[in-house]
Amino acid sequence: MEKTKIGVVGLGGRGFGLTRLIASMEDIEIVAVCDQYEDRVRRAVDGVREDAGYEPRGLTDYHDLLNIDEIQGVVIPTSWTDHIKIAIDCMKAGKYSASEVGGAYTIDDCWSLVHTYEETHVPAMLLENCNYGRDELMVLNMVRQGIFGEVVHCQGGYRHDLRLGLAHNREPEREMRHYRQGEYMHRNCDNYPTHDLGPIAKICGINRGNRMLSLVSVSSKARGLNDHIMRLDGPDYPLANYAWAQGDVITTIIKCAHGETITLVLDTTLPRPYSRNFQVHGTRAVYVEDNHSLFIDGEHSEETPWKDNWNNVDKYYEKYEHPIWQNYDPSKGGHGGMDYLVLRAFFDSVKRRCPTPIDVYDMASWMSVTTLSEDSIAMGGHPVAMPDFTRGTWFRKRDQYEGEFAL
């Protein structure tokens, strides 16, 4: 078997996990791993040796990794600050790339991605694992089958209590390296929109016959981190009274060319259980993640208390499970299968030298939500236009990836 040759850039917590997941795949060879911190590099090299019985090269400058000819694709789980820059360098080096998720700082960065792709024709993918979530895919499947009628409105969120990681630096390593703390100190925006937006964008056909036209974004005050620090660390902790720029809850409403609305919520500094707040509302059905229910017009009645249908989604997997999940072996692991599947989707494109199921136009438009929400919040919720990174080709554009991981 000819192994596909991969490099990994970024070996922190998440990068280390992904590296070991990749190392477990028999048809993939990790040729090199890279991180600015040498201890992380050593740990990853050791991890791959333990898992797969070979040693990748360990590097601290990703340019050295891009100079290795045999590497065909680069997985980029670095901090989100560097995703676009490294993806662009990968395209210029002729290598497929798959960037971990995050948001953009400027629209100019998003255009640079698109320009570089149009010059090089080398695919760059966003590694949005939630596009391969079980329910997200089942709902996509049901929408394509017409079960939802016409989709009118979607909701999503990244509702994840990150207070402990963001505000406290009990671990010396975290103090120096947890780059997101700076984001919360200085910026106010939906800094992490793609876990929720990615699956919705596919459901709404964004960049494939539809596009996002405009958004408004409004921020609550920032109180969660201060309250948390005050209780855990007391008033003498350095950040106890810091005036965090990032509001606790950011609500964004996107309007699409075909009239759909998409509401996104970032909610990461208050106590709560994890939720992606996924909802799809059509003329014939509704899906709601937070009580794991489907309501299908005709099949369900408004007379039945909603509570009686909570958690009824389980009943629908047999009928509507997406083929990707029908074929998936859950023992492969990684965030309930999502990490495994999104990596396999990327490697399939690398192997076959074909387009990726999430492309640079998706990446640019999804990531643009961050900087555009920042603008809207700064202007008191003023609507801002969303660029058409496809330059009008979305009218007729269809997915160019046609393999088993097609979305």
Added chain:
Amino acid sequence: MEKTKIGVVGLGGRGFGLTRLIASMEDIEIVAVCDQYEDRVRRAVDGVREDAGYEPRGLTDYHDLLNIDEIQGVVIPTSWTDHIKIAIDCMKAGKYSASEVGGAYTIDDCWSLVHTYEETHVPAMLLENCNYGRDELMVLNMVRQGIFGEVVHCQGGYRHDLRLGLAHNREPEREMRHYRQGEYMHRNCDNYPTHDLGPIAKICGINRGNRMLSLVSVSSKARGLNDHIMRLDGPDYPLANYAWAQGDVITTIIKCAHGETITLVLDTTLPRPYSRNFQVHGTRAVYVEDNHSLFIDGEHSEETPWKDNWNNVDKYYEKYEHPIWQNYDPSKGGHGGMDYLVLRAFFDSVKRRCPTPIDVYDMASWMSVTTLSEDSIAMGGHPVAMPDFTRGTWFRKRDQYEGEFAL
């Protein structure tokens, strides 16, 4: 026992139900009932005779009702088109009024309410039953006790499938009289904001140390009614291809003076189970109606799957039930007790000639959301300022009602 003398204006479906609920109260006498349709008047008169053993006067012009000296208070369950006009006439006639809920058509109407109150000093109340909902009151109680820490964000909605009533006129009565159909034909806004906003406004201290500053509102396309008609009535039905102005889902984000955000959703023309979508997010707790759960920082852990805590609200009634509900006898009925309680709150104020727990400033500011959302939607989600109907007195204003139904 001296009975409190009440009149009722508006005897359609909901008005008839409220009239009979009032007739069942031994300390209240319905002196007169009024509706423009004589058949409704006769039905209500008959209903009161059956329920209470006496006959109220039956009128078709509410001005005649206002001329009856002995009437102390007027309940106004008419169509929402007339709430403000009739409430103003009640104030001018020296009679307490309680208007059923709805939204305003203009800010000028809202100011007229306030001006008339300030000239007459006669209280006018909005009969917002959801302010007396069991969970809404328990969460209010918990917020006042500090269990939520600082409240940062709230959500609410009127998510109620009204398609059958709005689009189909199989019943001849409905064709002539269902005034809301016109609203959906010609307007696009959050036409029914107070079921969700009322309880949240009390939780956020709106007009009592806080106020709503601005809102943005975005509308989805309108497809639900057309799809429903096409399936139920076929393409020859008169409204089958009508271009409804009202979008299926309206999302509004309100920003408050103390930094809280409030998201409201109107969702009345798509299939779905009923929900008011009530959520309260604080620095120390979260309440979510849609899976009936409370998450209290420290008591609950993010490690526990959320599903394990669904429906855990039942456990908290014993500890945090609001005194109004502790004292309530559920056999009194009416929308799970809410209708009964909100009427009792009104009658308590009428009896004691004291202020009402929901006052004209609340009524004006809550109802203003409708016309302001209409403006914002028309301007593509542009933020619009919300008037301060208290003219700066909200800094120090406290509830003036101090009875057993205080919110």
